[in-house]
Amino acid sequence: MSSMKQYEAIIVGGGIGGASLAYFLTELGMTKVLILEKEEQPGYHATGRSAGALVEFDLEPLVLRMIQLGGSFLKRPPDGFCEHPILDPVGxxxxxxxxxxxxxxxxxxxxxxxxxxxxxxxxxxxxxxxxxxxxxxxxxxxxxxDGGHLDVHELLWSYIRHAKSRGAELRCGEEVKSVIVDNGRAAGVTTGSGTYFGQWVVDAAGPWATRIREMAGPTAVQVxxxxxxxxxxxxxxxxxxxxxxxxxxxxxxxxxxxxxxxxxxxxxxxxxxxxxxxxxxxxxxxxxxxxxxxxxxxxxxxxxxxxxxxxRTFSPDDGMVIGEDPDLKGFFWLAGLGGSGIEASPAVGRIGAQLLVQGRSDLWPAESLSPARFTR
Ligand SMILES: Cc1cc2nc3c(=O)[nH]c(=O)nc-3n(C[C@H](O)[C@H](O)[C@H](O)COP(=O)(O)OP(=O)(O)OC[C@H]3O[C@@H](n4cnc5c(N)ncnc54)[C@H](O)[C@@H]3O)c2cc1C
CATH class of the missing domain: 3.30.9.10 (D-Amino Acid Oxidase, subunit A, domain 2)
Incomplete structure (x- = not known):
């Protein structure tokens, strides 16, 4: 059945990236959010197959910092965020x-x-x-x-539960087949069931992220x-x-x-x-x-x-890709989460949401995550 509802953000992909973004977007007041997931349940791909560890270590200082920002949320989630503890701090x-x-x-x-x-x-x-x-x-x-095992299922569903309670919609079994471009701007997507229009199309499709962007034309951003x-x-x-x-x-x-x-x-x-x-x-x-x-x-x-x-999906410099596409306005990348997507998700989602809602992040220098670094 066709839908003509207008969303503020259409998120392609119901993994931990898409779910954390929906959580923080709705927290910042952007509540007309739609998550489209091609599988019958969220978290079927990388997210559901991770080792679920919080390891605040990396030889790359920026990656370490991103994991630490995520870790501070996972060690002490906000009151009422989850039904069971997310971190078992076995070390x-x-x-x-x-x-x-x-x-x-x-x-x-x-x-x-x-x-x-x-x-x-x-x-x-x-x-x-x-x-x-x-x-x-x-x-x-x-x-x-203070590191240890994460309950990935609990984390994923806590993001989704809160996002839904603040207005977001999750539609599973809906594969995005095309990206609608209007006047040089991404304006929506089509699936087998309908057409959805949005101010932003967010690419949180994990391993498929480049494929989604290519639906709107060639790109230099290859994950x-x-x-x-x-x-x-x-x-x-x-x-x-x-x-x-x-x-x-x-x-x-x-x-x-x-x-x-x-x-x-x-x-x-x-x-x-x-x-x-x-x-x-x-x-x-x-x-x-x-x-x-x-x-x-x-x-x-x-x-x-x-x-x-x-x-696990990597950009050419192994850094995460979070930001608006330099060649397609309205198309926002949240991809290349590599081997840290679960533990860093509270930082990834919050930074992505700040960039979308406020145009800037007080947590992170936007240029270092921007997809524009691959097209310069
Ligand atoms: C074996 C293994 C161990 C790992 N261990 C850890 C760990 O210990 N700690 C840690 O932090 N990270 C770990 N990771 C990494 C972590 O799992 C990933 O970084 C993270 O899950 C990526 O999330 P994502 O949302 O970007 O991708 P995904 O979880 O893959 O989600 C992308 C979603 O997009 C959907 N999609 C794709 N195309 C379309 C379309 N056309 N229409 C609609 N939906 C679409 C897919 O179905 C999928 O559900 C591990 C990964 C693996 C594989």
């Missing part, structure tokens, strides 16, 4: 070797200044606290005591989806893993963590591919097991419980 253990360990220690001042609680550990201290970890696999570690694999398995008999921190050995390219009653691991793979419903392949699974053997040999499973893959 995060980041392990490094060689040059990376030197660089990681260089991040401690910025981590501390931004409010992250971090403690450097020697390999012997790591082995004493976490005997499953082979101390030969690291030169040092950072224990982030690339990269597959990441996760396996889950049962811990060795008698081992209580329930309060383990999220453990990542960056030099050995592997992380592992508790997951429901068991463990998950990822080889931190980054295989570029076209946007799709990503599936794990044999190589990703084999890498996960091989890399795990290098850091925590006693954990290597004989069989897997489950495996999955998802697409």
């Amino acid at each position: 995060v253990l980041m392990m490094f070797q060689g040059e990376l360990w030197v660089k990681a220690q260089g991040m401690i001042p910025a981590m501390t200044e931004g409010g992250t609680q971090v403690l450097p550990l020697t390999p012997a201290q790591v082995a004493a606290q976490y005997p499953v970890i082979d101390p030969a696999s690291l030169d040092g570690a950072l224990l982030i005591t 690339t989806p990269k597959r990441r694999t996760v396996i889950t398995f049962t811990p060795p008999e008698g081992m209580d893993v329930r309060r383990w921190p999220f453990c990542a050995n960056i030099s050995q390219s592997v992380y592992f963590s508790t997951e429901s009653a068991g463990l998950l691991a990822s080889p931190m793979d980054e295989e570029p591919m076209d946007p799709c419903d990503a599936r794990p392949d044999e190589l990703g699974v084999a890498m996960a097991i091989e890399y795990l053997k290098g850091v925590a040999p006693t954990l290597v499973p004989r069989s897997l419980k489950h495996k999955w893959a998802g697409l």
